[in-house]
Amino acid sequence: MRRTNTFAVRPLTADGEQLLRELLDASASLWNQLNYERRQNFFDGESVWDTADYRKQYVGVLGSATAQQVIRKNSEAWRSFFAAREDGEDTAPPGYWGNEEDGRELQTYIRNDQYTLEIGERSRLEIPVGRDLKDEYGLGYHERLRLEVTGDPKWEGEHGRLELYYDEVSDTFRAFHPVTVPDSRQDSPRAEESAALDVGANNLVACTTTTGQQYLYEGRDLFADFRETTEEIARLQSKLREGRYSSRRIRRLYRKRTRRRDHAQDALVRDLMDRLYDEGVATVYVGDLTDVLSDHWSARVNEKTHQFWAYRSFVDRLATTAEEFGISVEVRSEAFTTAMCVACGERLETKRRGDVFRCSCGYEGHADLDASRTFLKQETDTAFEAGSMARPVRLMWDDHDWSERPHSPERASPNEERTNQSTSNGKVASVGR
Numbered sequence: 001m002r003r004t005n006t007f008a009v010r011p012l013t014a015d016g017e018q019l020l021r022e023l024l025d026a027s028a029s030l031w032n033q034l035n036y037e038r039r040q041n042f043f044d045g046e047s048v049w050d051t052a053d054y055r056k057q058y059v060g061v062l063g064s065a066t067a068q069q070v071i072r073k074n075s076e077a078w079r080s081f082f083a084a085r086e087d088g089e090d091t092a093p094p095g096y097w098g099n100e101e102d103g104r105e106l107q108t109y110i111r112n113d114q115y116t117l118e119i120g121e122r123s124r125l126e127i128p129v130g131r132d133l134k135d136e137y138g139l140g141y142h143e144r145l146r147l148e149v150t151g152d153p154k155w156e157g158e159h160g161r162l163e164l165y166y167d168e169v170s171d172t173f174r175a176f177h178p179v180t181v182p183d184s185r186q187d188s189p190r191a192e193e194s195a196a197l198d199v200g201a202n203n204l205v206a207c208t209t210t211t212g213q214q215y216l217y218e219g220r221d222l223f224a225d226f227r228e229t230t231e232e233i234a235r236l237q238s239k240l241r242e243g244r245y246s247s248r249r250i251r252r253l254y255r256k257r258t259r260r261r262d263h264a265q266d267a268l269v270r271d272l273m274d275r276l277y278d279e280g281v282a283t284v285y286v287g288d289l290t291d292v293l294s295d296h297w298s299a300r301v302n303e304k305t306h307q308f309w310a311y312r313s314f315v316d317r318l319a320t321t322a323e324e325f326g327i328s329v330e331v332r333s334e335a336f337t338t339a340m341c342v343a344c345g346e347r348l349e350t351k352r353r354g355d356v357f358r359c360s361c362g363y364e365g366h367a368d369l370d371a372s373r374t375f376l377k378q379e380t381d382t383a384f385e386a387g388s389m390a391r392p393v394r395l396m397w398d399d400h401d402w403s404e405r406p407h408s409p410e411r412a413s414p415n416e417e418r419t420n421q422s423t424s425n426g427k428v429a430s431v432g433r
Helices: 014-043 054-062 064-086 131-137 220-238 248-278 289-296 299-309 311-324 367-380
Strands: 002-011 107-110 116-118 124-127 145-151 162-167 172-180 193-199 203-209 214-218 281-287 328-332 350-353 356-359 364-366 393-397 402-405
Touching: 002 014, 014 054, 014 064, 014 107, 014 131, 014 145, 014 162, 054 064, 054 131, 064 107, 193 367, 203 248, 203 367, 214 248, 214 367, 220 248, 220 393, 248 281, 248 311, 248 393, 248 402, 281 311, 281 367, 311 328, 328 367, 356 367, 364 367
Parallel strands: 193 281, 214 393, 281 328
Antiparallel strands: 002 145, 002 172, 107 162, 116 124, 124 145, 162 172, 193 203, 203 214, 350 356, 356 364, 393 402
């Protein structure tokens, strides 16, 4: 069974940070040079595999094994491209990791037998560097770059190829650490509870569980930031010369927008699954938005949700993370759940204004939370008695974590001061060279 740990790393010194940046930048340069030649060969009708030996050019900075891993990763990308073409998909050849003038995407890949990861009171990651960088930064012949590890990796097992990259949104170096663990190590739910998710335009996720717990992940600030970047991209595109469709600045904004969205969504899914596992949830129902978006939502809401959520990718991310906890994800129709009153079942004489849901019977509640509650009842036939729901947990994004707010969402004022009660789950190693 394949699993991936994700954690942040920190160089011990300013020189160590500069060394790491040079290492990642050289990896991006290697990728771009090799990829340029392969793209030229492809468009000229020649073999993409007939290229110069770029490993020799970069061995002094990256080391032989790391240089070979970047080359191998590029080859995998090209093989995937050709496989997709054979399946009839209209896809573009592998792209570049930015450029030197506008900024490269800083990342690299390290072979499983070339790094050392130790977790505990002195958590650390040690990676190899080339001889030229060792000489420049005063590392010994057998010495490697040591990085502090932040967090508590969940999975232990046989190491896979490590990916290191720089997250410019949070100004953090991060690691993806794949491991192979026995099937017997898979987590199992603590009970057989269920949960239903309402994916929205203003609140990213509203969740109700059969235990009576509710969670609300607010999205207005994230949507506003995403929309602002989108409008800036459109403004810059309108100023391009005729015949041009993009620019370095536009491509940079696209990358920035995507990374911010993915970071927030990854953190949301992880935070939600941690909470649902503690609730004993074994099955999560998520609404199929295909028909709902086109039939029931406004064009502006459709635009925000389609672009921001990248719905299919979100469901895949949700399912992958849920699998780590032994939780299954079921995609079901949630038609009419947003219009149904949880108190009397009325669907026609109901109204929604922002987050507020009102029914002709006199009921008033939070629209998205009520929708997730109705959706859950529809899928599980769970009957919730009056007053059976716990006070909702309201969460907001602070660019790094989802943090709880102390007040119920349906009672909080829109102008309420934002608070952050989050704490770090992991330990930062205190190690020296």
